[in-house]
Every structure is written in structure tokens, then in C-alpha cells.
Amino acid sequence: MNTIKVVSKQTNSNDLNGLKIMVGNLKDSMNTLSDHLSTRIDSLESNSAKTFEKVVDRKIETAMKKERNIVHKEMKNLESKVTKDIEQLKVDVKKDFQSVKNEISSLKDCCQEPMIRPEARAENNKRNNAIIRNLAESENENLFNKVSGLLKDGLRLKNISMHSVERKRSFREGKPGLVIVKFQNAQDKRKVMEVKKTFREARNYREVFIENDLPKAEMMLNANLRHIVNTIGKDKLEIWGSRIHTKRNDNESRERTDLSRQLYEQRGRRHEQNTSSNVRDSYRRENEPRDTDNFRQSTHRGGFRNGRHY
Structure with a gap:
């Protein structure tokens, strides 16, 4: 019994030492x-x-x-x-x-x-205008084409440029309203006014008249003059522009025209002669030698020479 106990104690001691060693190794491993x-x-x-x-x-x-x-x-x-x-x-x-x-x-x-009066401004605006009277009026008319045909057929004019065409309302029943034509330039208007009497030869436009678009005051004056001439008698008076003249026959008018032309030519020749004479006198005065003594004397006296004051 005692022997068994001693062996058992030794065995336990060895196990404990081994366990300590293992724990130490485990500790080292864990630390590592x-x-x-x-x-x-x-x-x-x-x-x-x-x-x-x-x-x-x-x-x-x-x-x-x-x-x-x-x-x-x-x-x-x-x-x-x-x-x-x-x-x-x-x-x-x-x-x-x-x-x-x-x-x-x-x-x-x-x-x-300079300030322009309203009347003068209105007159300038109407400078290229013309009035057409007794041009037949119709509904839905193309007035521009109608006036163009009037100029081509009635006056035999081509290439007339118009700026605008306007028909005024007529207050007389059965009478067409007058037409105001504004031309592009004064040359076209002058061409029309120079041949406006051709309407008398055109059958379709015999009753059509063209006249200048005048200011209202001048139109009233011309109307009054026409009324005076119609009242006194067309065989005695006639209207030239805005003037009333005694009517003359063709021979008197021709003689008056020839006399006026002769007087105009005489005045022109007289003017040319006077001009050439003045030029010659001026040239002679500038180039002829002067009398120095007489020049000094006249200058000292304050006299006149050749119409100049020295």
C-alpha cells in the first residue's frame, strides 16, 4: 500500500512538471x-x-x-x-x-x-403736281393705269414716271372728280404740260384738261379772271397765265413777238459791245505809262482821274 502511494505521488509530480512546461511553452508562443x-x-x-x-x-x-x-x-x-x-x-x-x-x-x-412760310412750303410740294379734269370716273377703277393710258394714248408720251395718283370727290352730280397726279420729277411734268393741247385731237380725251396744281389763292384768282373774261366776252379778252390781255389777231401777235425778239437781240448786242469796250479801256489803263507828276499833283489835290478818287 505504501509503495503504491509513493509511485502515485511521483507520477503526479511528473505530470505537474510537464504541465508547467507546456504552460510555459504556451505562454511563450502566445507572447510571440x-x-x-x-x-x-x-x-x-x-x-x-x-x-x-x-x-x-x-x-x-x-x-x-x-x-x-x-x-x-x-x-x-x-x-x-x-x-x-x-x-x-x-x-x-x-x-x-x-x-x-x-x-x-x-x-x-x-x-x-431762312424760315419758309407754310404757303411757300405747300407750293414747293405741288411743284411736280398736275390736275386732270373731266377724266371719266368708274367704279373699282385702276386710276394709275387709267392715267398712264391717258398719257400714252392721248398725249403720245412714253416713259413718264408718276409718284402717285389721287382722285378727289366731286360735289357736282354727273361730273367726275378731278385727278391729282404727282410726277417723279419736273422734267416729266414739263413734257406733259408742253403737249397737253394734243387732247383736242384725241377723240376719247377731247373734253379732258390738264393744268398746274396751283395754291388755293391762285386758283381762286384764276377762276375769278375766267369769270370776268366769260362775262365781258372771249372775243375781246384772253388770259395769259394770271393776267388778262386784250385779244389780238394772229398778225398782231406775230408782229409783237418779232418786235420783242428784235429788241431783245439789240439789247444783247449792246451789252456785248459795252462789255468789250470796258475790257479794252481797262487793259489800256493798266498797260499805258502814267504821268508821274500829274499823278502826284492830282493825288495831292485829292482830285479825280479816270473816274477814281485818289
Whole structure:
């Protein structure tokens, strides 16, 4: 019994020592493992921090580059728009300045020119106008074509330019309203007025008359003159423009015209002779030698020589 107990105690002592050794080895292994884990964790932390910093820096740089591109593009568009607005503003200011300059120039011209009476202005506006009387009137008429046909067929005129044609309302029943024609220029009107008597030879326009578009006062004066001539008698009086003259036969009119032409030619020749004589006298005075003593004496006396005061 005692022997069994001693053996049992030795066995337990050996197991305990082995267990202690194993625990010590396990402790060393755990310490080593802990050191390795700590080193690994430190390495991972260091590497992950650097990697994270690089990733964050890369993301930030990419975002900033994108924003810079966007801002640069917007600034470029804004600069282009501002440049266009400035150019347009320059053009508008230049136009306004030119308009103001033209207005100032027109005001300056108006101030420098003499004031024109309304009557004179109206007369200038009617300078290229003519009045057509007794031209047949119809509904829905093309007045422009009708007047053009009148000039071509009745007066045998071509290439007459008209600016406007207007028919006035007639207050007399059965009588067509008069037509006011405004020609493009005075030459066309003069051509028409020179051959207006041709209407007498045209069957369709025998009753048509063309006359100048005169101011109202002058028209009333001519109407009164016509009334006077019609009352006294057409065989005694006649109207020349705005004047009443005693009617003469053709021989008297021809003799009067020839006499007027002769007087005009005589005045012209006399004027030419006087002009040439004055030129010769002036040339002779400038080139002939002067008497110095007489010139001094006349100058001292304050006398006259050759019509001049010295």
C-alpha cells in the first residue's frame, strides 16, 4: 500500500512538471504570437493610413480638377458673352451718337436756313403736281393705269414716271372728280404740260384738261379772271397765265413777238459791245505809262482821274 502511494505521488509530480512546461511553452508562443500580431497590426495601420491618404488625395485632386474645368469653361462662356455684349453696346452707342449728330446737324441746318412760310412750303410740294379734269370716273377703277393710258394714248408720251395718283370727290352730280397726279420729277411734268393741247385731237380725251396744281389763292384768282373774261366776252379778252390781255389777231401777235425778239437781240448786242469796250479801256489803263507828276499833283489835290478818287 505504501509503495503504491509513493509511485502515485511521483507520477503526479511528473505530470505537474510537464504541465508547467507546456504552460510555459504556451505562454511563450502566445507572447510571440502577440508580438507578431502587434507588429502586423502596426504595419497594417501604417500602410492603410498611407493608402487611405493617397486615395483621398487622388479623389480630392480629381474633384478639384473637374471643378476647375467647369469653372474655367463657365468663365470662358461668361467672357465670350460679356465680349459680345460690349461689342453690341459699342455698336448701339455708335448708332445713338450718329443719330444725335444727324439731329444736331439737321437742327443746325434749320437754324441757318431762312424760315419758309407754310404757303411757300405747300407750293414747293405741288411743284411736280398736275390736275386732270373731266377724266371719266368708274367704279373699282385702276386710276394709275387709267392715267398712264391717258398719257400714252392721248398725249403720245412714253416713259413718264408718276409718284402717285389721287382722285378727289366731286360735289357736282354727273361730273367726275378731278385727278391729282404727282410726277417723279419736273422734267416729266414739263413734257406733259408742253403737249397737253394734243387732247383736242384725241377723240376719247377731247373734253379732258390738264393744268398746274396751283395754291388755293391762285386758283381762286384764276377762276375769278375766267369769270370776268366769260362775262365781258372771249372775243375781246384772253388770259395769259394770271393776267388778262386784250385779244389780238394772229398778225398782231406775230408782229409783237418779232418786235420783242428784235429788241431783245439789240439789247444783247449792246451789252456785248459795252462789255468789250470796258475790257479794252481797262487793259489800256493798266498797260499805258502814267504821268508821274500829274499823278502826284492830282493825288495831292485829292482830285479825280479816270473816274477814281485818289
